[in-house]
Structures are given as C-alpha cells and as structure tokens.
Amino acid sequence: MANNxxxxxxxxxxxxxxxxxxxxxxxxxxRFAALVHSQAHRMLDDESAADLVTREVFGYVWENxxxxxxxxxxxRSWVARLTHRQSVRRLRSTADAAAREDAEDGEARADPxxxxxxxxxxxxxxxxxxxxxxxxxxxxxxxxxxxxxxxDYRQTAADLGVTEDEARRRLRLGLQLLSTAHTRPLxxxxxxxxxxxx
Numbered sequence: 527m528a529n530n531x532x533x534x535x536x537x538x539x540x541x542x543x544x545x546x547x548x549x550x551x552x553x554x555x556x557r558f559a560a561l562v563h564s565q566a567h568r569m570l571d572d573e574s575a576a577d578l579v580t581r582e583v584f585g586y587v588w589e590n591x592x593x594x595x596x597x598x599x600x601x602r603s604w605v606a607r608l609t610h611r612q613s614v615r616r617l618r619s620t621a622d623a624a625a626r627e628d629a630e631d632g633e634a635r636a637d638p639x640x641x642x643x644x645x646x647x648x649x650x651x652x653x654x655x656x657x658x659x660x661x662x663x664x665x666x667x668x669x670x671x672x673x674x675x676x677x678d679y680r681q682t683a684a685d686l687g688v689t690e691d692e693a694r695r696r697l698r699l700g701l702q703l704l705s706t707a708h709t710r711p712l713x714x715x716x717x718x719x720x721x722x723x724x
Contacts (some may be wrong), residue, residue: 536594536601543591551588558602559584561659562609568655569613569648570620579616581607606656613652614645654707661703668696669704 542550562583567576586608587594591611594604619639647710658666673675
C-alpha cells in the first residue's frame with residue numbers, strides 16, 4: 527500500500543525516532559502497543575510471549591528508526607509487519623525447541639506441515655484482527671452489531687440510524703475487507719528491499 531504522501535505524523539515520528547527522542551518512542555508505544563500485543567497474543571496464544579514480542583518490536587524500532595520508509599506505507603502497517611515477522615519467528619522457534627525436546631525423549635518428531643498450518647491460521651487470525659481494528663468506525667460498528675450482537679441488517683440500520691441500504695453496504699464492504707485476511711499469501715508482502723529484517 528505505497529503512496530506518495532505519507533501521513534505527516536508518520537514522517538515526523540520517523541524523524542524524531544532517528545534523532546533519538548525518547549519521548550517519541552513513548553508516544554509510539556502509547557499509540558501502537560495495544561495493536562502489537564494483541565496481534566502477538568493472537569498469533570502465539572501466550573501472554574508472556576506476546577509481552578516479549580512487544581518489547582522486541584519496540585526495541586527494534588528504537589534501534590533502527592531508519593528501517594521505516596514512510597513512502598512504503600504507514601507506520602502502523604510497518605509496526606504490524608514487524609510484529610507479524612517476530613511472532614512467526616517465535617512460533618517456529620518454540621515449535622523447534624519442542625521438537626528437539628521430544629526427540630531427546632524418544633518421541634515422534636512434530637510434523638513440519640502441521641507447524642506451517644498453525645502459522646497460517648495464526649497469521650490469518652491476526653490479519654483479520656488488524657483489518658477490523660484498522661477499518662473505518664462505521665464499518666466496524668456495523669460488523670460488530672451484525673456478527674457479535676447477532677443483529678440482522680434491518681436492526682443494524684436502526685441501531686446505527688442509517689438506511690437499510692447503507693447498513694447492507696457497510697456490512698458488504700466490511701466483509702469484503704475481512705475476506706482478504708485468508709487470501710493473502712503467508713510470505714511477507716512488503717516491497718523488495720523495504721527496511722531491514724527484524
């Protein structure tokens with residue numbers, strides 16, 4: 527999602543981080559820590575591992591502020607990609623450690639295809655969470671009413687104070703956005719040469 531005019535906040539934040547402003551890191555943390563932690567937790571299903579990934583991501587951002595290129599996308603997307611990469615690495619290293627332990631105990635080794643399927647499912651779930659958190663509030667509100675509170679489109683329209691056609695449009699668009707969570711490939715989708723690896 528490259529664009530020619532990145533948000534001003536993103537450019538300013540990158541510049542402040544590059545100058546080593548501790549307050550900038552604090553502001554970035556306040557803005558994105560919940561996103562990072564929830565995405566890591568969703569992928570790893572482990573609170574302490576999610577805490578560790580959160581620290582690692584913000585540590586990386588602090589030590590490598592030049593790795594972010596505002597021309598390649600928003601800082602939010604960059605931080606989410608860093609979180610995804612680190613969570614996948616942690617998921618794989620945990621599985622490898624468990625497989626080594628099982629091998630030492632003489633148990634059968636874990637199936638690599640099973641691990642990749644777990645990574646794929648965790649990635650899709652985290653991506654869906656990110657999509658919902660990033661979508662415009664009117665779409666998110668419509669989806670929450672329809673799918674969490676089990677309202678039909680007529681009830682959703684009444685609750686939101688919009689026409690039934692508008693409620694259907696918001697639900698359709700929200701679902702179209704969510705459907706992309708399962709269709710994107712597992713590989714990193716950032717442009718070639720985008721930033722340094724975490």
